[in-house]
Amino acid sequence: MLHELRTSGSFFRSLRTTEGKITLLSLCSGAFLLALVGIVLFETPEPVRADDVSTSVTVLNTPPTWTVNAQELVASATSTPTNSGANITWIATADDSSGDRYYLLICKTSGLPTANANTAPSCNGGVANQWAVSASTTVSVQAAAATTTKETFPFENEKNDWFAWVCDGNAALPRCFGTFTTGNEFGDNGSPFVINHPPVFAATANDGPENPGGTVTWSSTSYDNDVLSGANDQIRLFVCRAAGFSTSTGCTGAGGGWATSTLTATNAATTTDIVVPTRDGLYDAFVYLMDEHNHAATSSFQASNSSFTVNNVAPALSSATISLEDVDNVGNLTLATPEGQTSGFEVRFTATDNNSCQNIVSGNELTSAIANIYRTGVGSTSCQVSGDYNSNNCYANASPLFSPYISCTQDGGSCSGSSDSTATWTCTFSVWYNADPTDASTPWTAEGWQTTVQIGDDDFATSTLTESLSGNEMTSFLAFNVSQTTIAFGSLEPGQFNDPLATTTDLVAIGNVGLDEDLHGDTMCTTTEWTGPDTCDTNGINPANDIPVNNQKIATSSVAYAATEAFTLTGSSTPTELTIRVPKTTATSSPQERDTYWGINIPIAITTAGSYEGQNTITAKKSAIGFW
């Protein structure tokens, strides 16, 4: 100001100079010209009369005013951020003295927005600075402005300030209220709003395959960039059995989840135990990642199938469950087919498979079994391969001589489903008549019969060959055959006798023991007298037409009738023992046999010629074991 006064002083002092006078003249001329132009340009006013004076005033539009300050409908704050993709809604109420409808405008800055006639207002700086604007709202009615957030611009920041304005759309003079609100009086519902961005899910994998009873671990490359809470948001990994996931409830697909990790800062990982039993095969495992605010990841790994394989494991057998059973499932093994095979013996056992007894396509997991059956003196290791087979003491499953005669199947209904790891099996087999007996009074009394069993699954994995805890005994089977039905002594005169003894009967061992025999006969008489065994001497012996039993002799070889090795045949009350000593048969195709030699002496007193009849009995019995 002092400077200006000094400048003015110099101006008046300059009038004393020529230049000053010219300057003053120029100014005056300018002013005159301006006045003249004004008179020309403006209408010459009507003449004013004293009786015709009027007045006018224009009352300008006034802006709406806050009734209820703006706030977030749902608080969006550090502890309760808005997940990207979700809506944010602001609400406020305004009044307007002129009754104009109003807009709630949410801007990024505090610069006064521009109200627009008949349309929504604009934030200072344009739409780039605008978060949201409401629809035109009747005064005193709550206005709501909303926007849908997203991961990227303009929501890329976690923290976002907002400034709320109310404006009308007055056609003549649209106005915005001069003061913004930020809702700070509403706490977390006030500015700013906070955006929670999805976690980063960059990779996932598992460490399968795994055995039942093992553990599968799913790992991931994952993290979260949001740090507003003071540290990176924590993340959690879900592994689901089927596709389907909810951030609020987790796995929604069939079967639920395999595993869920704890909240962690980076690289979430989780594990699941593969329960026993679990069927072998490929299992789906859909992976999902979300952060601590239940915001799911959006990468391609989200909902990807990180499937894993459960290995096939070999089944197992418990020796205590293996039993070697007779045809009737009670007692010792009992042969019952002379010179043949007795069928229907059984090996029963319970098999366990950690892959369940039911496979992944609901068939049987356990598909095959073999059983070797042997006398304990032979031992399990000597009855395994085909060459070990011996009808006396070793029935090796591998032998083509035995394999057609053994059949192993799973017992129907013994597998109750995929959660059942056990099933019972039965092997049915046949045994030859010469199988070594192990019961009393045999060379193998101290032994028994045993079985080893092996079970296989549908992937050809097999258990160890397992011996039963307790076996069974093989019962002695006294079976024999005599090829002849009659004894032919030949043609003899009274007083003549067979010398040496030449007529034979055989005794064939078709069981599993060595044989001796007891022999007895009865008095012979003519065909006309003979009515049946032991009938000839009912009324006493008639020397003329009865031949007493002791006229017959027996021997184990063709000795003279009078030889001491020829034994006199006796009656039924005191049978004659003949130690014929037929060995135990060891080859099924060639039963052991021995002959008995017979002879007769026709009493000199016989006077009736003709055919004579009688009946001799051959009673087989076990021989002493030294002669088997």
Add this chain to the structure above:
Amino acid sequence: MAIPTWRLFGVVTFALFLVCLSANSVHAGFGITPPYVENHRLTRGTVYEQKITLVRSDPTEDLQAEITMNLPEIESWFSVDRGNKFILPKGSTQIPIVVRVTVPDDADYEAHQGTIRIRTSALEGSAPSGSGVTIALGAQVDVNVEVVDKIYDFEVRKIRSLDLEEGRRKWGLFFPGKISFLMTIENTGNTEYGPTKVQFEIYDRDMETLLETIENTNRIEKIPPFAIQEVLAELPTRLVAGQYKAKYTIFKGDEVAQQNVIDLSISTIGAIPGYEGYGFNGLSLADKLKVAAALGVPLLILGALGVTLVRRRQRAHALRSY
């Protein structure tokens, strides 16, 4: 020496006939199993039965079977279910007979031996006349028995465990899962006997951690002397569904008759069709007390009320009398 004419005629006839007899046919195979009645553990009053199966390889005709015994001093102890004469019918390859030995109460403690013979022959009248000297077949049963003092003994022939479901909670009570453990026992003694106790020690499937030790809750059936029979032990388990190893012990009095390990599979509820779990007898002592309290308290109250009413009535009656 000259032979009289009549004798010469006789010789010729005799010779012709015997030549004809040389044309033999073949016997079918015959056998018995077992060929003995042997028991060294009989005691006074014992009834012992031995099944003997008679077998024929080609039963094309009926045969007569006849049993004769040579059992000095003890023949009266023996009997055969089919009697001493019976038919082996055509078509039957196996005919079982049961030899029963009934030891008298006053039998001496001693051993006895003997034989039983089983002879087969054509039915009477069925053998054609003119057959010559025919052959009948028989088999000998050796008898070897001994009477001794009482023996309590058995052998475990096999075991098996049925599938089971885990326990369930109902009405605030826990009904445990029921392990049905079946044992095939041969009573090798001469007195009714059987397993006295069964114990399970249940471990995790790796046999590392003992989870539960349990014993049978039921009374295990006794087995007659010399019989083979499957008996049941029921054991309660509170373990959840899963796979376990169970070390079982079968007791013979204070002795261990058998001990081994088996796999134990416990299924979830409803997984096993027809499974029946424990009822009230499987409850723990605490749960049983709960039930007793629930049932007993109302009964006690009712009882007390009843007593009170009776006393009042008696008092009123006494007052009226007074």
